[in-house]
Amino acid sequence: MQLIDVFPFVPFAFGLLTLLVPRGNQWVRILPILGAVLTLGMSLGFAAGYLILGSTETTSSTHPWIVGPWTAAYHVRVDATSIWFVLLTTFVAVPAIWAAWSYADASRQRGFMFLLLTFESTLLGLFTAADLLVFYVYWDLMLIPVFVLLAGYTGGAQARRAAWAYLIYNGAGGLVLLLGVVGLVLVTHTFEVLGTSFALAPALQWWLFGAFAIAFLVKTPAFPFHAWMPPTYTQSPPPLVAMISGIQSKAGLYGFIVFALPLFPDAAHAWAPFMLGIAVISILYGAFAALAQTDMKTLVAYTSLSHLGLVLLALFAFDVTSYPASILMIVSHGLISAVLFIMLGFIEERVGTRDLFAFGGLAAKAPRLQALMLIAAMALLGLPGLSGFAGEFLILVGSWQTQPVVTAISLLAIVIASVYALRLYQAVMHGPYRVPAGAPSAMELRPREILVVAPLLAAIIFLGVWPGWLTTKTAVPAAMPSRPAAYEVPHT
Numbered sequence: 275m276q277l278i279d280v281f282p283f284v285p286f287a288f289g290l291l292t293l294l295v296p297r298g299n300q301w302v303r304i305l306p307i308l309g310a311v312l313t314l315g316m317s318l319g320f321a322a323g324y325l326i327l328g329s330t331e332t333t334s335s336t337h338p339w340i341v342g343p344w345t346a347a348y349h350v351r352v353d354a355t356s357i358w359f360v361l362l363t364t365f366v367a368v369p370a371i372w373a374a375w376s377y378a379d380a381s382r383q384r385g386f387m388f389l390l391l392t393f394e395s396t397l398l399g400l401f402t403a404a405d406l407l408v409f410y411v412y413w414d415l416m417l418i419p420v421f422v423l424l425a426g427y428t429g430g431a432q433a434r435r436a437a438w439a440y441l442i443y444n445g446a447g448g449l450v451l452l453l454g455v456v457g458l459v460l461v462t463h464t465f466e467v468l469g470t471s472f473a474l475a476p477a478l479q480w481w482l483f484g485a486f487a488i489a490f491l492v493k494t495p496a497f498p499f500h501a502w503m504p505p506t507y508t509q510s511p512p513p514l515v516a517m518i519s520g521i522q523s524k525a526g527l528y529g530f531i532v533f534a535l536p537l538f539p540d541a542a543h544a545w546a547p548f549m550l551g552i553a554v555i556s557i558l559y560g561a562f563a564a565l566a567q568t569d570m571k572t573l574v575a576y577t578s579l580s581h582l583g584l585v586l587l588a589l590f591a592f593d594v595t596s597y598p599a600s601i602l603m604i605v606s607h608g609l610i611s612a613v614l615f616i617m618l619g620f621i622e623e624r625v626g627t628r629d630l631f632a633f634g635g636l637a638a639k640a641p642r643l644q645a646l647m648l649i650a651a652m653a654l655l656g657l658p659g660l661s662g663f664a665g666e667f668l669i670l671v672g673s674w675q676t677q678p679v680v681t682a683i684s685l686l687a688i689v690i691a692s693v694y695a696l697r698l699y700q701a702v703m704h705g706p707y708r709v710p711a712g713a714p715s716a717m718e719l720r721p722r723e724i725l726v727v728a729p730l731l732a733a734i735i736f737l738g739v740w741p742g743w744l745t746t747k748t749a750v751p752a753a754m755p756s757r758p759a760a761y762e763v764p765h766t
Contacts, residue, residue, distance in 0.1 A: 285392070306371050317361055318361075336348070359528050369613075370390065373616050414445075497560075519575070520612030531597075550590050609734050610650065656688060661735075
């Protein structure tokens with residue numbers, strides 16, 4: 275057994291240990307942080323070869339699971355693509371779990387922490403899965419901790435409705451993915467499909483790509499499969515939504531990069547006009563919808579729809595520079611959305627509301643909160659020098675080479691981003707100081723809260739100043755399709 279075999283289960287193991295601690299004991303808080311930090315350290319160990327030594331070798335382990343007419347294995351690996359998703363998961367999980375100290379009462383905190391750590395384990399299992407069956411198992415397992423946290427730990431009827439919407443939409447997407455997986459395995463007789471080319475009939479390839487794509491679009495989410503996203507993001511406690519928006523929303527994009535595009539390259543070209551349409555609608559709809567929101571969390575939720583649409587644009591523009599740009603944008607969005615939702619949680623904890631019209635002028639009482647919120651808001655609008663600008667700019671430059679019309683239309687959302695980001699920041703921080711009756715007088719961030727968000731903001735600045743640190747270490751996989759001379763939908 276190798277270290278990579280047990281790596282995805284480390285957070286889950288610490289979650290089980292947390293359940294054994296008596297209620298109210300300080301180790302209910304300490305053990306989850308230790309587990310998250312240990313997992314981050316292990317991921318940095320896997321990443322050292324890629325980031326420091328420039329290695330291209332894959333860390334992999336395979337154990338036979340099903341042998342017969344159809345073969346499957348417990349096959350896990352970390353390579354030059356999955357390492358970025360693994361690092362994002364473990365890096366965001368630490369501040370999210372640390373922030374969770376504030377969002378569960380002592381009698382229920384054990385279960386809250388256990389479910390967060392379980393969620394991290396399912397995400398790591400998904401991003402390290404090299405066998406299609408293992409990938410699918412984790413794809414569905416990740417629904418359980420999110421549903422239970424939403425339905426059982428947030429307490430309101432709206433949260434329970436959001437939990438069911440999350441489960442129904444993502445469960446339906448999982449069933450569509452299962453159809454695609456079964457269809458592929460019936461032809462190939464194996465779940466071990468990575469790095470292998472299959473001579474699939476054009477019509478079959480077209481339908482299989484469609485099944486994979488629908489499931490991945492639901493999980494991302496993208497328009498029109500996004501209806502579960504606004505209530506889920508709005509009703510989730512900040513630590514949970516930081517992990518859903520910052521990490522889980524990348525699962526569908528990861529599925530496109532690792533499975534759908536390499537396995538079905540011809541179908542990817544055939545579906546490209548549709549996917550580009552989905553991308554540009556998501557980009558514009560998310561931006562305009564964010565403008566109309568008065569709830570802080572719902573506003574940021576719709577910005578995710580817009581920004582992740584840019585990643586879809588990059589992937590289906592089939593330009594060689596768009597692929598590393600998409601990875602940069604994925605990492606950047608994960609950091610920005612996580613820090614914004616955590617900071618908005620700190621603000622809501624103080625003022626008792628998410629309504630932008632119910633309070634304002636917090637800068638007068640909380641200069642440190644204002645400074646950190648300013649960095650996060652500027653990253654959201656794509657200010658040069660921060661990671662949001664680097665990812666957007668490189669995607670637009672690459673996509674312009676092959677899709678100038680779609681890219682030009684998408685530029686409108688970049689302008690709108692300045693409006694909704696500044697509106698969010700000014701409504702919260704500027705103007706006369708006013709808070710709802712009964713709000714505490716102390717609005718400033720506590721030292722622990724500063725330490726929670728500081729690493730995320732530091733990473734946003736680092737990637738904004740030096741985006742090449744990431745893009746030069748992200749090689750385009752040989753199996754990724756390139757742009758064909760023309761797109762053609764096969765006849766069925």
